[in-house]
Amino acid sequence: MMCDYCTKHGAGERWYQNARNYSNELAFSGPVRDFCESYFSREVPAGPDGFTSIVERISQPINLDEKKHVDARYSNYLHHQVVTTHEAKQVLEIASRQTDEHERAVVRLPCICRYVAYGGDKDLRCFGIAFSDTYTRRFPDYLGGKHQYVSAEEASNLLEKWSQTETIVHAVSALGVPYIGMLCNCDMQVCRPYIHHQRLNIRSPWYKGHYTVKVDISKCIGCGNCEEICPFGVPDIDPDTHISIIDSEKCHGCGVCTNHCDEQALKLIEHSRQSGY
Template identity: 30%
Template structure:
């Protein structure tokens, strides 16, 4: 189990605990203001913070401090973790209200309007009052499942995100090309911005035909082709999109903690 499971999940998967989605938690410790500012000013805040960090990292005596601030932000303020298809679907049955909005990242990076991001409960209540996201739509469990499955086939990774940990307010369904967090993960390799999930991919070498489809679709560079067979390396985040898109069903997800024993 990860550190969040121990701190916020009683030793179990923390993102499956209903207490991390409650309205009471969302409205405490200034989270409502944090959420409002996050969505209302995400473009300006992204540019400003990246510029500040980049400048600070060029100054030797404050570089370490700046890097620590980045890591703390993505632990205490806006933490993200990869979740499997099954867990993403289960999560959508927890919060009550489930809504979908246009992905802010893809709008900013690609100028595309794609309804990929899922918001929960109080987060949706706050965001729908921000003009640029006023076209938010509520969806039921079947629609949420359909959306998650369709994005998985497209090669999108499911990640849950906090707004002042441990309150979970969203599931993003994104890839390297159109996600600000993926861009930051690549830009700031010193930081653990996107936490690995609780599973890891395993390839059945007897079934694998070495077609390379899994390698092409992997968003983390976690698959290598050797001896005409796919092999998983330590970059695996356990998202499972390789499993879903494998033509011979040669890949499965297994619990990471069991395999590490």
């Protein structure tokens, strides 16, 4: 079972594998143009936001009007979905193929979630892709500026490095559904789409990916590293067998645990979710 965005916008593929969703046609269509001009021209206050944990951020009071507003905004404009490192590299390749040779730029931007929570993002973790550089060149002061323009290959190498040394989660992001204009590399402690998803109990901001993790019980030694490192708190170590247990429906399919398992006991496999994305 594909997610509903794939059904609507995938043309038989996953929606982030459909080249049209990175196209010039969509990038400069009226709704996307209006949203991007508003999004990249606004002033965003830098943090710190005063919260010390994701629990505090998720526990803030809510009201029905806020819930409706946020749900509509993410459903139509800023929908995010988890992808693996391999898929993230494919996204960069597909997006770069839509542009002319001289335009093949990936824009390294400050992550807005880190910017608001911590006061900055010196490593420029999020990528504007496809034609998003058109908007960042027009609004060079977005999130304090300091944008860097790199090739898809350079960006792919950064993804590989970060996936092996950190616990970031890759997510494709629409800048006006279905135009995919961003590839986020998220810190789940401060990721605003995920926090909205959890806090408001709405699906639109944050979808799980199309993969889950399978445990090879012949290799797992019950070290607990996956339990400690998972950004979503999914793995449990069975107290009797001392083997990692991963609920395939709760797993987001990000691959963080597989990238950091010294025993190579964890493997990403494709998964059709029965309880939704």
